[in-house]
Amino acid sequence: METEELKRKLMGLWEKTTHNSKELVATLFDYYFDINLIEFKEMDGKVVSALFGIPYVFGYGKNNLKGLYLISLSSEEGFRKKGILSELLNNLNDRVKEEFDFTFIVPHTELLADYYGTLGYLNSSFIFEERYTPLHDFKNDYLLSLNDSDERIRDLKKGLLDEIRVSINDNSLFTKDQIIRFIESIENKSTSAVNLMHSSKDLDYILQDQNLRNLTSCVAYDQDGRITGVAFTQKEELKRIKVVANYVADTCSYFALLDFIKRQNQDYSISVNTSDPKFQTHSIIQQTYASENPAGGDLDNTFSSVEIAFNINRLLQPLGMVRLLNFHNIIEYLAQTRSDVDFKLSIRNESSDISFSKNTDTYDLDSNKEDNEYTVYIVKNGKCKIEHKSDIGSDRQILYLSSKEVSELLLRKNDSSNLIMEAFGIPRLNIQIRLLPI
Secondary structure, three states, X not given: OOHHHHHHXXXXXXXXXXXXXXXXXXXXXXXXOOHHHEEEEEEOOEEEEEEEEEEEEEEEOOEEEEEEEEEEEEEOHHHOOOOHHXXXXXXXXXXXXXXXXXXXXXOOOHHHHHHHHOOOOEEEEEEEEEXXXXXXXXXXXHHXXXXXXXHHXXXXXXXXXXXXXXXXXXXXXXXXXXXXXXXXXXXXXXXXXXXXXXXXXXXXXXXXXXXXXXXXXXXXXXXXXXXXXXXXXXXXXXXXXXXXXXXEOOHHHHHHHHHHHHHHOOOOEEEEEEOOOOOOOOOEXXXXXXXXXXXXXXXXXXXXXXXXXXXXXXXXXXXXXXXXXXXXXXXXXXXXXXXXXXXXXXXXXXXXXXXXXXXXXXXXXXXXXXXXXXXXXXXXXXXXXXXXXXXXXXXXXXXXEOHHHHHHHHOOOHHHHHHHHXXXXXXXXXXXXXXXXX
């Protein structure tokens, strides 16, 4: 099939099965269509199932991994539940394993998450959704965040919030290139996780037609006209504004952006997606009526407000699912980025012949492999050395794990990290994804 014909058929399939607009699908294909990152099934000249990969670099300091974001996994109505999509997923993963260290998916339902779990995908990227009522005071949050500062520094910072200006991005104040450079600079400084690092093309796509993706971008800037923060928001049902991603140079700009978003949407509640708990809020302001006020009051439904003195409930939610492909690169990456780890690891079925059973959710082990043929990763003092077990001698302290077990250890939740580190010395692969194209 000719490339242009395939492209047209894939666009038609995804427009019909994913319910995205024709304009959004066309824009996505213009930016990202790559014949080498597509798997499809054709029957009688018709594309009945397909998926699409978008490449990303994930970084921590100067080191990086390569991930492939899989989107628009879809099949025609009469070709579902026949194992076609799982076949395509396995084919693609096997084909790209030399180029990409992992593939990842963002399932939109629990049913889909369960299905991808049978194909070797594990919950790996988690977010907190901070929820704020329509009366929340973000300026007060900023002042509370200064309480632990030195008194002189606190006095200097108190007036900074009013000096920061914020506006909705309409290209009149800042060009796309200026915003792209700012976001890239923030991502390049990040050292708290294995963060998705957007390319200029990625960010240009996000900023090009925000209306297609129901996005609005707000920009914070200082008195010298320098960008200090960018936030992307979506309007949702039930009068809620979701801050889907934010990039800030300082705490003040973070609260200035939220304060602006709140003032622009007075009757809306605010939710903020974050994987970073550094902006801890100590209280919320809740709408209430006098008749509901626990402190009492006339039963005349006079509007009032009550401050609830407890930390905002941070709900840890799975966002993306990952299937690890290149354990060699991943372990070397851990050694380069974590000089404090010390472990010896042999992965029983690390080879590219790993396959997944749809029904049992297990890996096929190479049971014929001699024990002394196993490769052992020796990670210590920021370096990774690879040896055969026969060259090491004693196998004391060597962890013999399957690739599935290693995946589960590396992609574990944060709350179990210390326990696992104490027991095995293997750190968590803290993959963070945000601001995806679809």
